[in-house]
Amino acid sequence: MKSIFYYTDDLDLSLFKKNTEFIVEHVELSRFGKLTTKEVNHAAARLKEHGFKISLEWDILMSETVFNQKVHTLEQIDLILFDSIRAQDPGAIEYVVDKLECHISLILETGNHNLIGIQNWIDHCQGRVDRVILSVELDKKTLSHYSQSLDLPIEFLALGRILIFYTPRNLLSALLPEDDEKKKVSLISNEFLTATGESEESPHRGFPLVENSHGTFMFHIKRLNLLDSLKDLDECGISVVRVDTRFEEDKNIDLILKTLETSDATEFKAAYGFDSIRGYFNINKTDVLFKKLKNSRLQRKDESYVGEVLETNKGNYMAIMIRKTSLKIGDELKFITPEGKTMECKVYELKNSRGEEISESVKGELCLMNYFGSVWPKSQVYLR
Amino acid sequence: MSRFTPELLAPAGSLDKLKVAISYGANAVYLGGLKFGLRSAAENFTEEELIEGVEFAHSKDAKVYVVLNGFLHDKDLDELPKFVKFLDSIKIDAVIVSDLGVIKTVLSNSSIPVHLSTQASCLNTSAAKLWKKMGVERIVVGRETSIAEAGKIKKEAGIEVEMFVHGSMCMAYSGNCTISNFTQGRDSNRGGCAHSCRFEYSIDFDHLDTTEKKSAFFMSSTDLNGIKVLPEYIDAEIDSIKVEGRMKSHLYAGTISKTYSEALNYYKEHGDFLSDSLKNWDNELKKVTHRTYAQANLIDIAGVETIFNEREVSSEHDYVLVGRVIDVNPGDSIIIEVRNAWNSGDELEILPFSGETIIFNSTEFSTLMNEKLTRTKPTSLVKIPFFDNVEINNILRKRVAQ
Helix, strand or coil: CEEEEECCCCCCHHHCCCCCEEEEEECCCCCCCCECHHHHHHHHHHHHHCCCEEEEEECCCCCHHHHHHHHHHHHCCCHHHCCEEEECCHHHHHHHHHHCCCEEEEEECCCCCCHHHHHHHHHHCCCCEEEEEECCCCCHHHHHHHHHHCCCCEEEEEEECCEEEEECCCCCHHHCCCCCHHHHHHHHCCCCEEEEEEECCCCCCCEEEEEECCEEEEECCCEEECHHHHHHHHHCCCCEEEECCCCCCCCCHHHHHHHHHHCCCHHHHHHCCCCEECCCCCCCCCCCCHHHCCCHHHCCCCCCEEEEEEEEECCCEEEEEECCCCEECCCEEEEECCCCCEEEEECCCEEECCCCECCEECCCCEEEEECCCCCCCCCEEEEC | CCCCCCEEEEECCCHHHHHHHHHCCCCEEEEEECCCCCCCCCCCECHHHHHHHHHHHHHCCCEEEEEECCCCCHHHHHHHHHHHHHHHHCCCCEEEECCHHHHHHHHHHCCCCEEECHHHCCCCHHHHHHHHHCCCCEEECCCCCCHHHHHHHHHHHCCEEEEEEEECCCCCCCCCCCHHHHHCCCCHHHCCCCCHHHCCEEEEECCCCHHHCEEECCCCECEEECHHHHHHHHHCCCCEEEECCCCCCHHHHHHHHHHHHHHHHHHHHHCCCCHHHHHHHHHHHCCCCECCEECCCCCCCCCHHHECCCCHHHCECCEEEEEEEEEEECCCEEEEEECCCCECCEEEEEECCCCCCEEEEECCCECCCCCECCECCCCCEEEEECCCCCCCCCEEEEECCC
């Protein structure tokens, strides 16, 4: 299994094995990039000298105007030094496929939770894809299935912050007064404005926040750490694990490299100063709560469906809006209340909304029938 | 002379709201089935309701688009073909999709046109060209797109463009927010969004002392209101203008549909807008519950004014929905399903499907058994005197005491 790291100038490249890969981030193309065009070209040349594989990250999302600006930036970069371009915006993907000759690493981390879609992304790129970068919301069973089905390497985040919110708007600087020095600097340079957010929803405290020229980003309060599951990742068929230490002062590179070498994360875990989670690597059950979001008893089930009780007038009548099957004197009905109780009764009196006696009421009409206790408005009415 | 105007696309959170929106002038509605969409808590439509909804819409020359815009997982796709074939059989007009796997599943199981959901955050011409190659016929552009950019995308990519004109806004790039997934265990991109962006946060800036924490609803967006820039939508030849709000009330569905529809019809007839008319329509739109209105990115890049730094309960509204007409006995009475109580003497307004609002003092109203009332109560049915031009599904509203 290979590993890929984000390049920073302070990395001691001699520590890394030759099959290590690096991501180079341009200030204008990458969400958290800090390097200018000149620095990007220099970084790429330096990495190339060491024999590393290099990817240029173009992961921002772009409006039409921004896209055209960024294409101009891209044209200034010495792309021949790069083995691939990493892109998420379909506009960027299309541009690379259409206008450039390099490989593309498809960032499919947002959504893309089905094989049909992933395969179609790959097919669209006409043999140019060198890997797919998959979502941390996928569990190991799914990853394993995908690795067996796809004829391409899969990259997966093994260590780092989990991005949970991305907007182009400047949400942090908006909270600061105009004379705030840091705000002034961050708005004219690419110095990041950083903060932590505490939601009123306890216990969610300490969301890392970053604002820069690409917008505002929020991360999970804990880091994703799967370095103690490298064997599992390998068994799942993950070809490349991504290590993201961009936001750490103490990057623990030596311990990370040792872990990658030995698959023993004990020493690293002891030194790592952040709370961490395994995300959805074991299982993803984020749809199980859906059935609790609404009262399924109020959902009409159409076989024998008549309509809905709109009003009950104790001892006098129940007003029913006929939505499907007509209602006649003598019909035997079943009512399902919002609480889930089932009541049964027979129609022996039927009136229209003028109070005139009728023998039948049809779809779209409002009718009043004899009262029956314990039936409430919103109860659903069916023929027995 | 018939002039180009965009299609008015309204939300239909339920069968009743579908009828309300179309009756008030929407040219098309979008709605969800029981699965595969992004509003798990909405009423949504059973298959029978879908059939009835499509029949009703087509009888009024309106279109029905069904949202399948969740980021669906493999197991969801296993169930999708059957539903898609059903949708094809009832002749819906399009599906709104955000995931490539869903697009391909729809295309291989039906002949239903595919519209790309805003959830896919399609923001530029290059992306639109890619989606067109994937089989998409219409792009719902991301909310970060300006009208001018959307017009350019349409022309350069040669694809239909739909754009939001009104309603709540995601602050994040749509599809790029997973706060609910990681904090509530609910997949926001499969219908479980917990609206965490509307919560208050205490922000502790790294460069400031912790005593200087800022409390703010910093991720909450103001609502979109594009009525005043309708001329720009028309000039850019945007194919469809879309109103957000499947979870919102009948009053919302009716008021928004009526107002935008009147504005578009006015343009169709006259070829321009009068500033007074735009102002009047804008006033109408203030009568439904809303956060502070702004134009987001429609003209300029959204700035500080587009952050709704207030708690939700303080949403602004001038009027409340008091009821909906559910039966009309010509010359005799109108039956109202009461949603919010009113008292004898209150001034009420009935919104007919077209024409002037009917304003009256409600002094005579009774139960269906003709027992006189002085106050109504929610979920009851009451009888009021008959007025001309009132039809089933008209809505009643009341001004809120200011």
